[in-house]
Structures are given as C-alpha cells and as structure tokens.
Amino acid sequence: MDYLKVSFAFGEIEEYQKDLFIADLAEINFETFEDTDNGFDAFVQQGLFEENKLKALLAEHQELQAQYQIEEVVTENWNKEWESNFSPLIISDECYVRATFHEAQPQYRYEIVIDPKMSFGTGHHQTTTMMMQYILETDFNGADVLDMGAGTAILGILAAKRGAKNIVAIDYDEVCYESAIENAKLNDVDNLVSLHGSKEVIPQQEFDVILANINRNILLDQIESYAAVLKTGGLIFFSGFYETPDLEMIQSHCEKFGLSYQNHKKIDNWVAAKFIKTEN
Missing domain, CATH: 3.30.70.980 (YebC, transcriptional regulation domain)
Incomplete structure (x- = not known):
C-alpha cells in the first residue's frame, strides 16, 4: 500500500x-x-x-x-527514509526502543525492536510515548489485552514484556497488520495475535486492558464496542486526540457506557487518558 x-x-x-x-x-x-x-x-x-x-x-x-x-x-522509499532518520528512544528510563540496525542496550529493563514497514507508531510521537508511559505504570501480569489501531504493535509488545497473558492487536491497514506480526517475532513475543480490520473483528471475549491510540472520531465511534468487551474493573487507555475540545467529548461519551475517567497525561496539546469500567 x-x-x-x-x-x-x-x-x-x-x-x-x-x-x-x-x-x-x-x-x-x-x-x-x-x-x-x-x-x-x-x-x-x-x-x-x-x-x-x-x-x-x-x-x-x-x-x-x-x-x-x-x-x-512507495514502500521502498519510505523504509529508506525512516532508516535514515530513526533514532533510538528511551521511555521513562525503563524502555529502550530501537531499530534492527541499532546496537542493543541491555542496561534498560525493556527493549523493543521495531521495523515499521510504512506503518506508524515507533514511540516518537507524543501519543505513543504517553501510552507507553501508562503501560510502564500499570500491572499487566496475567492480563488479556486488546490493542486497537495497533500500527507497529509497539504497545502490545510492551504489554507482553510487562507480563500480559494474551494480546490481540487490530489495525485496518494491511501493512500495519503484517508489521505487527513481524515485530512480535522480532521481540520474541509469541502471545500476540494480529487481526486485520476494525471494530467488527474484535473477538467476543473479555479483556482486562484495552489500548486505543487512534483519533477522536474513530474513538467516539468505537467506544461502545470497547466497553462491551472490557471486564468490570478493567482499564482502558485512549490517545490520539487533543486536550481541547476532544478530552471532554471522549469523557462525556465514555460515561454513557460505564467508563469512568481517572486521569490524563499531556505532551504539547496531545493527550492520553485513563478510564476504568465501573458498571456493565
């Protein structure tokens, strides 16, 4: 593509x-x-x-x-451009994100190797950075995780390294779908399943944590679908939108489906927000 x-x-x-x-x-x-x-x-x-x-x-x-x-x-040129400009990234002094052509840095607790192949989400964007910060602050041990708009699957991969039991990564872009599979293998993550599609391919099972780094309008359209598969007491993290006016719109819509606002992070005007499911 x-x-x-x-x-x-x-x-x-x-x-x-x-x-x-x-x-x-x-x-x-x-x-x-x-x-x-x-x-x-x-x-x-x-x-x-x-x-x-x-x-x-x-x-x-x-x-x-x-x-x-x-x-x-075209794909070939994108990869060359990305390789020439990509620099390693450190998140919260715990997670080191690098490309395959960078040297490993074993002093960091978590290392993620990413080859995007025209998909996006290397951690450099503010929204991805904040979502990764949330993952590093959250207990994922034994959790079933849904990663919507997965891109490179960087969030799902970090969740796996944090102890998640199973991860379902979904993206409507076929290149992202394939990238998620390849990046999971690069990081020795064997409990991540990549699905091609949107809300219609969300498995009918319960999840402990949902990660959705997309954009405001898609989130507003899909929040009901997320709430339907999130366990009571489960956590959902959103990003991909601005503080004003988007956060208030997201918060108001979440309340309709039993998702209670907890807090949010902000870098520049971009926001990531944490919600908990309080009722069915």
Missing part, C-alpha cells in the same frame, strides 16, 4: 494554529505528521486522498497562507 506525503510550508504559524490544522487533516484521513524546518509533512494512504477536500480545508484556514507539495512515497 503506497502513501502520499503532502509537505506543508507556512510563512508564520502559531503552535495552536498548527494543532488545529493537524486535527482537521486527521478528519480527512491523514495519519501521521512530521515537523520540518518551515512546516510539516503529512502522510495519507494514496487511495484515501481527496485533493478537493484538502483545498476546501485550506480555504477554511486561509489565514495560514499554506503552500503544499504532493509526493508519492
């Missing part, structure tokens, strides 16, 4: 303006964003890109005076 890279350049842009623009881009199927010297690059699956929607969005944000260029990024 090929991606398009849309490179945006701005004369001047405030951080809050960039956050709002990125949130709107996510609404029209853009998946991930990388800062550049004069703006940022945004990636979208080629089959999901609609330039007319992008132009309409730019008209709504005309104060940004944004310029853009579109470039096709």
